[in-house]
Amino acid sequence: MYRELALKSVKLSVSGRGMVYVCLYALASSMYIIFSPLSIVYINMVVLSLLAIVTSILSDKKTLHQYLSVLILSGMRKRSIFFCIRTYISVRIIPLALVYTICFSYLNLYLVAIVTDIIFVLFTLYSAYPIYKVFK
Amino acid sequence: MRRIVAIVRNVWKYYSISGRMIAVLKNVNLHVYRGEIVCIHGPSGAGKTTLLKILAGLERPDQGEVIVDGYNLTLLDDDGLASLRTNVVSYIPQDYGLIDDLTVYENIEIPLMIVGLGGEERRSRIHGLLEYMGLLGRENVKVKHLSGGEKQRVAIARALAVTPSLLLADEPTANLDWENAKKVLEMILRISKDFETSIVIVSHDPRVLEYAHRKYLMYDGVLKEAS
Ligand SMILES: Nc1ncnc2c1ncn2[C@@H]1O[C@H](COP(=O)(O)OP(=O)(O)OP(=O)(O)O)[C@@H](O)[C@H]1O
Ligand SMILES: [Mg+2]
Numbered sequence: 001m002y003r004e005l006a007l008k009s010v011k012l013s014v015s016g017r018g019m020v021y022v023c024l025y026a027l028a029s030s031m032y033i034i035f036s037p038l039s040i041v042y043i044n045m046v047v048l049s050l051l052a053i054v055t056s057i058l059s060d061k062k063t064l065h066q067y068l069s070v071l072i073l074s075g076m077r078k079r080s081i082f083f084c085i086r087t088y089i090s091v092r093i094i095p096l097a098l099v100y101t102i103c104f105s106y107l108n109l110y111l112v113a114i115v116t117d118i119i120f121v122l123f124t125l126y127s128a129y130p131i132y133k134v135f136k
Numbered sequence: 137m138r139r140i141v142a143i144v145r146n147v148w149k150y151y152s153i154s155g156r157m158i159a160v161l162k163n164v165n166l167h168v169y170r171g172e173i174v175c176i177h178g179p180s181g182a183g184k185t186t187l188l189k190i191l192a193g194l195e196r197p198d199q200g201e202v203i204v205d206g207y208n209l210t211l212l213d214d215d216g217l218a219s220l221r222t223n224v225v226s227y228i229p230q231d232y233g234l235i236d237d238l239t240v241y242e243n244i245e246i247p248l249m250i251v252g253l254g255g256e257e258r259r260s261r262i263h264g265l266l267e268y269m270g271l272l273g274r275e276n277v278k279v280k281h282l283s284g285g286e287k288q289r290v291a292i293a294r295a296l297a298v299t300p301s302l303l304l305a306d307e308p309t310a311n312l313d314w315e316n317a318k319k320v321l322e323m324i325l326r327i328s329k330d331f332e333t334s335i336v337i338v339s340h341d342p343r344v345l346e347y348a349h350r351k352y353l354m355y356d357g358v359l360k361e362a363s
Contacts, residue, residue: 001249001250001252004249005246005249005250008238008242008246008249012235012237012238015237016237062236063235063236063237066233066234066235066236066237067235069229069233070233070234070235070243070246070294071246071250072194072218072221073192073194073221073226073227073229073233074221074222074246074247074250074294074298075218075219075220075221075222075223075247075250076218076222076250077214077215077218077219078214078215078218
């Protein structure tokens, strides 16, 4: 059941319009990081990337609301619904995490790359509950 | 004696509306027999949806008792209510409860995935449901491209997928013209006969009452059985 619902979450996340926003943002910010290698730029870009994820989720709020409703109506447990939400968000985060890791590694900023990825993982874990509350 | 599938006993429900506690359900009593269609009729804001949500375990009553198929909903925790919805009770919300961006097939598949049915079993079950609902050939169409009547039938198919003992339909005809509404109601009638499913329909359309075995009237949170 988990594997199949994970696939469904991936499909909805990839096919949502917000996915395009996230990819465009990832490309644009990677240029910025490479051409303006300053700590303030790194911090700004990471903070803005979290906002980009929030925006991308908001732009698909109808589908997300319908998805959560169907899961709730079909009797999925809350813990499993959180799993679906986290899968959905991680798909949105992967392009960002990938591009940032490549950029920071290219600039030999391995610590920054690791910290950024930790921030992304924490965001995925802790945003499931607010998303559930807002969109259900 | 006919078997009772659902009992609502002395249920009160309050909502806080702009800081004040308002009683939305006032000492509601209701029972539903096996295989019976019950229609709850009442004006907008009477509390009909709230009552259905309580029967579906989506909301909890503030006072009183709700028993569905032998389970006392007031004693179940959230996971217990969730598994009740996988096996015992299905709720069709007024806006159909479907995902517009997925196909008919994928929508009906979700509850079957949750109960853990394998791919092959799911396929044959969905095929049977589509045939029963007159939707064969539409399985790969995205829900957003369907007409209102078709959406309602997909919604019913999704709700029937796990063969519930209690089916709750919130305004199943509200968005349809009378021709399509009749089709949906006849379908509901057939379901109650074929599967002995108990069905509660909520509607503000008095024409729906003709299709019910028993009728209730709801007004301002008070429910009364009509003759
Ligand atoms: N979550 C909520 N929070 C606060 N008030 C609510 C909530 N849900 C419903 N209400 C209020 O409870 C009352 C009854 O609502 P309900 O949706 O049950 O009515 P209804 O009979 O289904 O009406 P309609 O025919 O318009 O769907 C309304 O006054 C509504 O504003
Ligand atoms: Mg309603």
